[in-house]
Amino acid sequence: ALVASFLPRESSRPSPSAQRYLVGSADLQVQSEPVFSPDGQSIVYSVREGSTRRLHRRRLGSFESVPIEGTEDGSAPFFSPDGAWLGFVTSTAIKKVPAGGGVAQTILEEARVDAGDWAPDGTIYYSPRSGGADGRTALARVASTGGKSQVVASIDTTLGETEAWCPDVLPDGRTVLITLSRNSDPNWTIVAVRPDGSRVPLLENALISNNSRAGQLLYVDYGSGAVLAAPFDAAKLRITGPAIPLTEPVNNNYCFGISDDGKLVYVPQPGAGQGDEIAWFERNGRATRAMETRGPWMHPRVSPDGRKVLLRKVGDQCELWILDVGRGVLSRAVQTGDNHDAVWSPDGRSVVTQQLTSPPRMVTISVEGAREVVTLAQGTDPGxxxxxxxxxxxxxxxxxxxxxxxxxxxxxxxxxxxxxxxxxxxxxxxxxxxxxxxxxxxxxxxxxxxxxxxxxxxxxxxxxxxxxxxxxxxxxxxxxxxxxxxxxxxxxxxxxxxxxxxxxxxxxxxxxxGGFSVARARDYDVAPDGRFIALLHSAGASGQKELR
Missing domain, CATH: 2.120.10.30 (TolB, C-terminal domain)
Structure with missing residues (x-):
């Protein structure tokens, strides 16, 4: 769900009793970042539509989300400062379209851009995934009218940096906040990048920053998962006081947005008693629960003999759990290491997974008998x-x-x-x-x-x-x-x-x-008896996420 909170505009401290309401639900994906229009009256975000995606607009005075013409394959939206244009990224380019929709114009052919932001002078700042084509770019800029891009800041591989996320232009129009991902501690760092490419470190163990007009720096705290607000001097690039939490834990895959008049929109993590159900599907689509426990489950994998299901539980440190199909018993298999993309060994006695440790590594872990961990590869991208x-x-x-x-x-x-x-x-x-x-x-x-x-x-x-x-x-x-x-x-x-x-x-x-999650390609598997196991959302709509 998208959730909106109203924060005071002129105060240097956000109110702990901000008004909140549910904006709605949508089939979101990674890079669905919700963003407010400059007048604060609309929210734009990327919605999955079958095998593609498109930007949708939800006016705060309306109950409906409306697709925006010309934004097919669009994600990570951002507005021009005057609100006349809507920028976005596709799988191959940065584009813009009139804010009301229309024919899209290509600004720059660039694959796998994470996100962008539009400065008052017409410059668009962006961060490419994995450092771009050369693997070294943290922040680049291009004119909103198109042309050749320029690298502003580079990834420092000596610090273990791998990529940058979510640029946010500060009020001077030339200094940009970015989040740097590292394969060493701290894993996430927010820095300010000056026009000459030099950096000013601001926060560690923090990611996805937004500067508010009220003099606050909003960001996601890596430990708690909540959006925090800290008083921030944008001219001196300095945090001037302690941060306070504004939200419950949020889903980092979808980021958050803030309006000039103090509204915050975000996607919460599933809480206790909420989240996804795991279900078995017959070939005709009839579904039955595989277990009673709901949660932030991902990537179900049926063991070779069909007796167990491996599940990834999403959190700050993603865990691996195993469901005993016959007994319906759920047990934790791997707790440490922040585990991703796990699969069974052919004999079902171990799993192989990528762990986002420092440095990241790919390991095999025994899940029967004595625990044994064997590192297969480690480095920036072990696989x-x-x-x-x-x-x-x-x-x-x-x-x-x-x-x-x-x-x-x-x-x-x-x-x-x-x-x-x-x-x-x-x-x-x-x-x-x-x-x-x-x-x-x-x-x-x-x-x-x-x-x-x-x-x-x-x-x-x-x-x-x-x-x-x-x-x-x-x-x-x-x-x-x-x-x-x-x-x-x-x-x-x-x-x-x-x-x-x-x-x-x-x-x-x-x-x-329908009836099962299509948010990620790896969210289903096939058992030896021909049944499918997949995520069944409690909302009854595949891929639906709440926006608040």
């Missing part, structure tokens, strides 16, 4: 595990490469050959999944313009079969290898696959539509 094949004992994992975006790599889990790239093109290749016999690799790629599902041989001989038509994500093989499942919009799809000297792929059919 995100995706699929562990019993045939050949190989692990497919994702790596973000400068200039090649998301790539698929292969690691031999039995030693021998060093890790090697399987697919590393200029396109995004994601969600690899080995076929049960290990001879085929299904994956998602945007090489056709929008994400679609493809199959290649393993090892790769250059032959490609396209499976989906009209969008697809999250491919998963049936346990017998005769079907490939994937998500298209809100639909669960299936295509028959017959392997021989070549591959015969059938026309995809819809198994069921």
């Amino acid at each position: 995100s595990p995706q699929s562990w094949s019993a045939a050949g004992n190989r692990l497919a994992y994702a790596v973000h490469g400068p200039g090649t975006r998301s790539d698929i790599w292969i690691r031999s889990m039995g030693g021998g050959a060093p890790p090697a790239a399987y697919l590393a093109s200029s396109f995004n290749e994601t969600d690899p999944d080995f076929s049960p016999d290990g001879n085929w690799m299904a994956y998602a790629s945007d090489e056709a313009g929008s994400p679609e599902i493809f199959i290649r041989r393993y090892p790769d001989d250059g032959t490609i079969w396209q499976v989906s038509v009209g969008g697809g994500s999250g491919p998963r093989w049936s346990r017998d290898g005769r079907e490939l499942y994937f998500v298209s919009g809100t639909r669960m799809m299936a295509a028959t696959v017959q392997a021989g000297p070549t591959l015969e792929v059938g026309t995809p059919v819809v198994l069921f539509d």
Whole structure:
């Protein structure tokens, strides 16, 4: 839900008794950042629409959210200071459109931009993901009329910095706040970047900053997850007093926004007794609960024998939990290490996961018998595990490469050959999944313009079969290898696959539509008996998040 709070405009301290109300719910994704219009009367945010996304406007005096024409594939919105234009990013560019909607104009061709902000002199400041094409850019600028971009500040790899987030232009129109991500302690730092590129550190263990007209610096506290406000001298770039909390824990994936007249909009984390349910889905879409416990669950993974389900519990330090399917018992498997993208070993006795420690690492962790942790790789991007094949004992994992975006790599889990790239093109290749016999690799790629599902041989001989038509994500093989499942919009799809000297792929059919989360490609899995396990939202609408 989007939640709005009203804060005093002229006071140097926010009121602890601010008025709050629920704005509404929407199918949000990462980079859905809600932003107020300069007059404070509208909120704009990015909403998922099937296999794509678009910006929507919600006027505070209305009960409806309205799509904005010309903002297809848009995320991370930001307004021009006069409110006449709306800037946003797509998967390939920074664009702008008249605030009321219309024909979009491309400002800069730039892939994987995190977010931007519009200065009074017409300059747009932005931060590219993973440092951009050269892997070194923290902050860049470009004229709102287009042209060549200029690097303002670079990532300092000697400090373990990996990328920058969420630029926010200060009142002088030339100094910009950014959040720096590090693979060393502190993991998150907010700094002010001067026009000459020099930095002034402001806060540690803090992220996603916004400067208010009332002389407050709002940011997310890494420890509590809440939005805090601290008195801030923007001219001297100095915090002048202690911070106080304004919200309950917020969801960092969606950020927050503040208006000039003191309204705050944010997306809360699911609380106790709230959040997502885990459910089993039959092929006809009929759902039954897998367990009673709700929570911020992600990425369910069924064990090879179908008796257990591995779950990631989202928090400041993401934990791994295991559900015993037969007994309905939920137990914590891995508590430390901030775990992401975990998958089962072929024998079901261990898992491999990426841990965002200092430095980040990819490890195997035993979940039966004596606890054993083995580090496979560590560094800036050790890899995100995706699929562990019993045939050949190989692990497919994702790596973000400068200039090649998301790539698929292969690691031999039995030693021998060093890790090697399987697919590393200029396109995004994601969600690899080995076929049960290990001879085929299904994956998602945007090489056709929008994400679609493809199959290649393993090892790769250059032959490609396209499976989906009209969008697809999250491919998963049936346990017998005769079907490939994937998500298209809100639909669960299936295509028959017959392997021989070549591959015969059938026309995809819809198994069921809606009722499960499509917010992330990895939020479902397939059991040996053919059932699906996925997130079932308590609101009954797939992907819905509250905005407050």
